[in-house]
Amino acid sequence: MSRTETGTHAPGSLAPTGKRPQGTLYRGREGMWSWVLHRITGIAIFFFLLVHILDTALVRVAPEAYNAVMSTYKNPIMGLGETALVGAIAFHAYNGIRIILIDFWTKGPKYQKVMFYVVIGLWVVTMAGFVPRHLINVFSEMGH
């Protein structure tokens, strides 16, 4: 081993003593979790998009057909699903901008960890604005 670190490995052993790899390793840190979340949110958004194009295409069938499907969406369970969807989109959007900055901004790699927490912060602000607004719409729909 060329790196000299203290507390990472037990003397003469390759087994890490900490809970996760330390030092310059990417694994287990902000970089990995942002990557994992980017993939999971991406998959979720993609499959939603397939369904969303198909349900919107019903406007070409009949007004009644489109309204019938929309009315099945207007309940609290789907309302929570839409909240999760918007959460996934907001994370994917902000983390996507972080990825672009890492790739094209000279100081991007240096600040990738800071930018991950900026992404989380912006996400919290976005959801704090969106969730109450949306859930009021969802729950006030009931009883109509």
Added chain:
Amino acid sequence: MSTTIEAPRSPYSRAPRSRGVNWEKWGWMYMRASGLVLVVLIFGHLIVNLVLGDGIKAIDFAFVGGKWSNPFWQVWDCLMLWLAMIHGANGMRTLVNDYASHRTTRGILKGALLFSVIVLITLGTLVIFTFDPCPAGAPADLLASFCSAS
């Protein structure tokens, strides 16, 4: 036989690429360029459809009729459709390449992705531009208010 091993950090020149377009590079560029445009398009889409006015409560045929009688929203939604489907499918292609270990599985999954992209982009584009907000014979109370004006 003696083999010469270069010093580990010595600069190297890449073997000249075979001629032709570097599709992976342009795919990589596309993900970033389309991503930036999609942030604007999708956030606008969500604000107009879910946040302003009555939000999700207002979404019905008349709401869509009102939006798509305006070329601005037709172009907005069409652009969103094309950029998002290609962005999403290309992202899924990356995942298939990463996680599907058999050549046949990868072929089937990427074929399914290509198929769904072509079908849904075609369907969506046709729906946006052949849409009639005031279809003949439909009950007036389901349509946008401007339908009964004439």
